Amino acid sequence: MSPNLVYVVVVGVLFAAGVTLLLERSLTRVLMGVILLGNGANLLLLTGGRAGGPPIVGTTAEGEMADPLPQAMVLTAIVITLGMTAFLLALAYRSWHLNGHDEVQDDVEDRRIMELADRDEGPGTADPETTDRTPAAVAHDDRPVAAGGSGRTR
Amino acid sequence: MTWLVPLPVVMPLFGAALTLLLVGRARAQRWVSITVLAATVAVAALLLVRSTLDGPLVVEVGGWVAPLGIVLVADQLAALMLVVSAAVTLCVLVYSIGQGMADGNEETPLSVYHPTYLVLTAGVCNAFLSGDLFNLYVGFEILLVASYVLLTLGSTENRIRAGTTYVVVSLLSSLIFLVAIGLIYAATGTLNLAQLVDRLDALPDDLRLVLQGMLLLAFGIKAAVFPLSAWLPDSYPTAPAPVTAVFAGLLTKVGVYAIIRTETLLFPGGRTADLLLVIAALTMVVGILGAVAQSDIKRLLSFTLVSHIGYMLFGVGLTTALGLSAAIFYVVHHITIQTTLFLAAGLVERRGGSTALDRLGGLARLSPVLAVLFFVPALNLAGIPPFSGFLGKVGLVQAGVSDGGVLAWALVAGGLLTSLLTLYAIARVWNLAFWRAPHPDMPEPGDGVRSARTDGAEQPHDDAAPSGAALPRLMTASTAALVVLGLGLTVVAGPLFDISTDAADDLLRRAPYVEAVFPGGTP
Numbered sequence: 001m002s003p004n005l006v007y008v009v010v011v012g013v014l015f016a017a018g019v020t021l022l023l024e025r026s027l028t029r030v031l032m033g034v035i036l037l038g039n040g041a042n043l044l045l046l047t048g049g050r051a052g053g054p055p056i057v058g059t060t061a062e063g064e065m066a067d068p069l070p071q072a073m074v075l076t077a078i079v080i081t082l083g084m085t086a087f088l089l090a091l092a093y094r095s096w097h098l099n100g101h102d103e104v105q106d107d108v109e110d111r112r113i114m115e116l117a118d119r120d121e122g123p124g125t126a127d128p129e130t131t132d133r134t135p136a137a138v139a140h141d142d143r144p145v146a147a148g149g150s151g152r153t154r
Numbered sequence: 155m156t157w158l159v160p161l162p163v164v165m166p167l168f169g170a171a172l173t174l175l176l177v178g179r180a181r182a183q184r185w186v187s188i189t190v191l192a193a194t195v196a197v198a199a200l201l202l203v204r205s206t207l208d209g210p211l212v213v214e215v216g217g218w219v220a221p222l223g224i225v226l227v228a229d230q231l232a233a234l235m236l237v238v239s240a241a242v243t244l245c246v247l248v249y250s251i252g253q254g255m256a257d258g259n260e261e262t263p264l265s266v267y268h269p270t271y272l273v274l275t276a277g278v279c280n281a282f283l284s285g286d287l288f289n290l291y292v293g294f295e296i297l298l299v300a301s302y303v304l305l306t307l308g309s310t311e312n313r314i315r316a317g318t319t320y321v322v323v324s325l326l327s328s329l330i331f332l333v334a335i336g337l338i339y340a341a342t343g344t345l346n347l348a349q350l351v352d353r354l355d356a357l358p359d360d361l362r363l364v365l366q367g368m369l370l371l372a373f374g375i376k377a378a379v380f381p382l383s384a385w386l387p388d389s390y391p392t393a394p395a396p397v398t399a400v401f402a403g404l405l406t407k408v409g410v411y412a413i414i415r416t417e418t419l420l421f422p423g424g425r426t427a428d429l430l431l432v433i434a435a436l437t438m439v440v441g442i443l444g445a446v447a448q449s450d451i452k453r454l455l456s457f458t459l460v461s462h463i464g465y466m467l468f469g470v471g472l473t474t475a476l477g478l479s480a481a482i483f484y485v486v487h488h489i490t491i492q493t494t495l496f497l498a499a500g501l502v503e504r505r506g507g508s509t510a511l512d513r514l515g516g517l518a519r520l521s522p523v524l525a526v527l528f529f530v531p532a533l534n535l536a537g538i539p540p541f542s543g544f545l546g547k548v549g550l551v552q553a554g555v556s557d558g559g560v561l562a563w564a565l566v567a568g569g570l571l572t573s574l575l576t577l578y579a580i581a582r583v584w585n586l587a588f589w590r591a592p593h594p595d596m597p598e599p600g601d602g603v604r605s606a607r608t609d610g611a612e613q614p615h616d617d618a619a620p621s622g623a624a625l626p627r628l629m630t631a632s633t634a635a636l637v638v639l640g641l642g643l644t645v646v647a648g649p650l651f652d653i654s655t656d657a658a659d660d661l662l663r664r665a666p667y668v669e670a671v672f673p674g675g676t677p
Contacts, residue, residue, distance in 0.1 A: 022326065027318060034325050041332045048340030069222075070339060073288055077332060080295050084325055087302055091318060098311050104322070105315050107388040109453055 007047045014040030027092040027102040034088060038081035042074045155204050159213040159228045161197045162236055162279035165190050170272035177265045184251050187268045191244040191275065198236035205233045206653060210660075210670035212285070220671055221346050225285035229667055230657035231482060232282045235411055238486050239282070242403050242493050243275050245636045249497055250396035252628025267307065274300035274400070281408045285671060287335050287345040290412065294331065294376070298324050301405060304397045305389065312392045320389035327375035334368035341365065347419055348671035351664055354420055366421045370413065377409025379467060380437035383460045387444065390459075391452035391509075395500025398452065402459050403493035407485055410466050414481065417470055418661040430471030431561045438464030438572040445579045451499045451509040454583060458535060458576055459492050465572075468565050469550055472557050478658035480549030483651055487534075487542045487643055494531040494636040501527065501625055501633060502587060511583065516592030524625065525588050527633050531640055532584065536577035542643035547573055549651070 014036050021033030049067030053060035092102040099105075169190030176182045205211055210229035214220055228236070250267070277297025284290045302324070306317035339345055341361060342353040354362060371382075378386040386406070390398050417430075441461025448454040466488070469481025499509055505521050506514045518525040534541035547569065554566040643650065660666045668676060 022322070030322055034322075034329075037326075037329050041329050041336065044333055045336040045339070048336050067343075069345075070336075073335070073339075076288070076292065080292075080328075083299060084321075087299070088321065088325075091306065091314065091321065094306075094309050095314050095318065098314060104318050107316070107319075108312075109391075109448075109450065110388065113447060 004047070007043060011040050011044050011047070014043065025103045027088065027095055027104060030104070031085065031088045031092060035081070035085060038077070038084075042077050042081070045070050045074050045077065155200075155208075156211050156213050158197055158201055158204070159211050159226050159283065160215065162194050162201075162240065163226070163276050163283065165194055165197070166272040166276035166279065170269040170276065173268040173272060174266075180254075180265070183265070183268045187247055187272055188244070188251075190272060191240065191247055194275065194279070195237070195240040195244055198233065198240045201228045202230070202233040202237050202653075204228075205230050206656065209666055212670050221344055221349050221677055224289050225346065225348075225671055226283040226289075227285040227347075227667065227671060228283055229660060229670070230653060231411075231414070231661060234482070234486065234653060234657060235282045235407070236279060238489050239278055239404050239407070240275070241639065242489055242636070243271075243278075243400060245632045245639070246396050246400045246403075246493060246497065247271065248632040248635075249399070249500075249629050250394075252626045252630075252632060253394075253396065253500070255628065256626035266303065270300045270303045271400075273297075274304065278404050278408055282411060285347055287338065287347065287350075291328070291331055291335060294408070294412075295328060297405065297408065298328065301401060305393045305401070307394060307397065316389040316392040319385050323375060323385040327372050330368060330375070331372035334365060334372060337368065338365055346671070347415070348668045349676055350420055351668055352676050359425075362421065363425060366416075366426060369416050369420075370426065373409045373412045373416070374433075375409075377406050377413060377463055377467075378460050379433055379463060380440050380460070381433075383437065383441065383463075386460055387448075387453055387456040390456045391450065395496060395503065399493045399496035399500065402456070402496050403489045406459065406463060407489050410463060410470075410485055413467070414470055414478070414661070417473075418478070419664055419667060422473075422662070422664065427471050427473050428561060430467055431565055434464045434467035434471055435565050435568045436464075437461065437467060438568050442572045442575040442579065446575060446582075448579075449511045451502060451511065451514075451583055451587065452496070454579055455492070455495050455499060458579065461572055461576070462488055462492070462535070465547070465550055465569060468569060469553060471565075472553050472562065473662075474553060474557060475655065475658045475662055476556060477550070477553035478661060479651065479655040480546060480553050482654035482657055483542075483549055483647075484546040486650065486654070487546045487640075490636060490640045490643060491531050491534050491543065494633065494640055495528070495535060497629075497633045497636060498524070498528040498531065501629060504629075505625060506587070511586040514587040515590045516588070518588040520592065521625065523630060527630070527637055528588070529584065530637050532580040534640055536580050537573040538577070540644055542640065542647060543573075545644065545647045545651075 018033045018035075018037030018040060021029045021036065024030060024033070049070035050065075052064045052066040055065040055068045095102045169186055172186050173183045176186065201211065205228050210227055212220075212228075213226045215224040215226060218224070250271075254267075274297050277293050277295070277300060279293075280296060281290055281293030284293050302317065302321050305320055306313045335345065338350070338354075341357060342350060344350060344353060354365070357365075375382045375385075390401055393401065417426075438461050441457055441459075441464060445454050445457035445461060448457060462484075465484050466481045469477040469479075469484060472478070501524050502514070502517065503509045505524055506517055508514060530541075534543045537543040537547045550569060551566050554562040554569070
């Protein structure tokens with residue numbers, strides 16, 4: 001069987017929406033993106049095999065059997081996606097618990113190095129003022145109001 | 155002897171189940187995981203011997219015949235990787251046990267550590283042994299899920315932040331891999347590596363290139379190849395020292411292994427060889443420039459990790475037997491050395507209370523043992539003769555020179571520049587942390603707990619480990635064991651090069667692998 005056009009379009013839409021959501025900063029949206037992408041990938045796997053009757057000798061003529069292998073693989077992939085979804089949810093909840101929001105944050109060291117580069121200083125200069133100014137201070141500047149789950153949008 | 159093949163996957167999984175039952179009985183947990191990993195080392199060594207003598211060992215799992223059922227294949231490359239990774243995981247386990255005992259957290263929530271660690275081992279072994287693409291995907295997922303848990307252990311703020319990036323990037327690469335699997339199955343009707351050899355050859359060239367590109371992209375993210383490597387230095391350094399060490403040693407190498415396997419077996423002929431070479435050069439140079447800019451030992455080491463992945467790709471991209479064997483040798487060397495360095499960094503953090511270079515100093519006088527434990531693998535990483543790093547780099551340079559192309563020469567130059575810069579980065583760590591006068595903030599031996607942490611928020615990597623304490627014996631001993639193992643690679647470099655040359659020959663001929671899976675010819 002040649003692939004059904006509807007399948008192909010649906011896979012395309014799922015991927016596009018998934019990637020768009022994946023580029024968001026909020027972890028919940030990233031999670032939605034992962035779910036959409038996972039479903040798209042599963043559907044793609046499914047279209048890879050031949051469609052037809054149940055692949056059991058005696059019930060279906062051999063020429064009309066479906067290909068069982070993609071279905072087995074999709075089953076595995078669904079289970080894996082389920083586990084990942086659960087883990088990401090836990091991560092998002094923990095992040096919300098700690099920070100009051102679930103946004104993916106920039107790396108502290110990256111920001112520090114960027115600051116140093118801005119001021120044209122190398123690393124490892126043991127200048128107390130530099131060290132005072134670094135991660136803690138930078139992190140505080142950028143840390144959102146953490147109280148009681150009031151989220152902050154960027 | 156083929157019954158040995160599934161054991162490296164099955165034993166850690168059973169061990170994980172057993173340790174999960176033993177939660178709360180720390181001593182029993184420790185003994186189970188040590189026994190299981192020691193047994194894995196033994197089995198892996200046996201597999202290496204058998205596969206060297208008799209050729210690849212194949213097991214059809216569950217008795218299903220090859221193209222339909224799942225096959226596990228232990229050829230020389232897989233067995234060699236198994237031996238090294240099992241030995242390294244065992245040493246790191248002993249180290250983490252030492253750390254746990256020293257911190258006195260026997261009953262803490264970290265009781266999931268042992269099961270997760272064993273699952274990680276099972277996943278790594280499964281990825282090395284799998285004979286079809288979907289099983290490789292499952293192996294990757296097993297090890298990734300375990301690594302997510304290990305990376306966010308204790309779920310402190312930093313680890314959650316770092317873990318989020320890591321999880322999302324890994325998920326993306328897994329999805330790309332899954333899509334590639336779906337497309338390959340749709341195009342060929344099989345996922346068995348040995349069967350794919352013929353069926354992929356029959357496909358039109360442009361379609362093959364698309365499939366190859368997708369697999370390279372997926373494995374490139376996992377292996378932290380340059381444009382796809384940004385996640386690594388942001389996520390690895392926040393984990394506890396043993397976790398970072400085992401990640402650095404193994405996880406990226408599984409990606410490299412997958413690249414070697416698919417590039418040689420499924421897509422030979424080097425259509426992307428030039429691309430691989432360019433990427434290798436960029437990975438080496440950009441990675442090491444990142445390392446030079448760092449002011450924290452763990453992050454610096456993470457950047458050298460990225461950089462040295464480039465050496466392995468260099469060997470793969472040359473697509474000659476010499477290049478490939480040098481790459482395999484380099485993988486073995488790098489697994490050992492990078493793990494050792496991260497363990498030593500963990501000891502530095504313990505002794506000095508920090509891994510930030512501007513807060514350390516005088517460690518060489520305070521703790522000469524630690525200085526030796528850091529110095530030897532550091533020189534090994536930089537490739538000072540007579541260490542194995544030097545031998546691996548010489549192999550790669552030889553392979554590059556005998557290839558003779560413009561790109562190959564550029565890479566030889568890039569490789570030499572990178573090892574010089576590695577030496578520079580390592581020497582900076584040595585000078586600042588070990589040789590200069592002790593920092594006023596440095597805790598004295600037995601100086602109480604967390605004295606260097608005047609303001610906890612300033613420490614990006616607060617491990618809640620007591621600083622300034624004398625180094626626990628078990629941690630020092632396991633690091634020393636790995637240092638010795640790294641030195642041993644120099645001693646056995648000759649036989650090791652023979653094995654990797656054999657493995658590279660088999661990879662390039664492809665026939666031994668296919669014949670082992672399908673003794674009666676490909677169906």
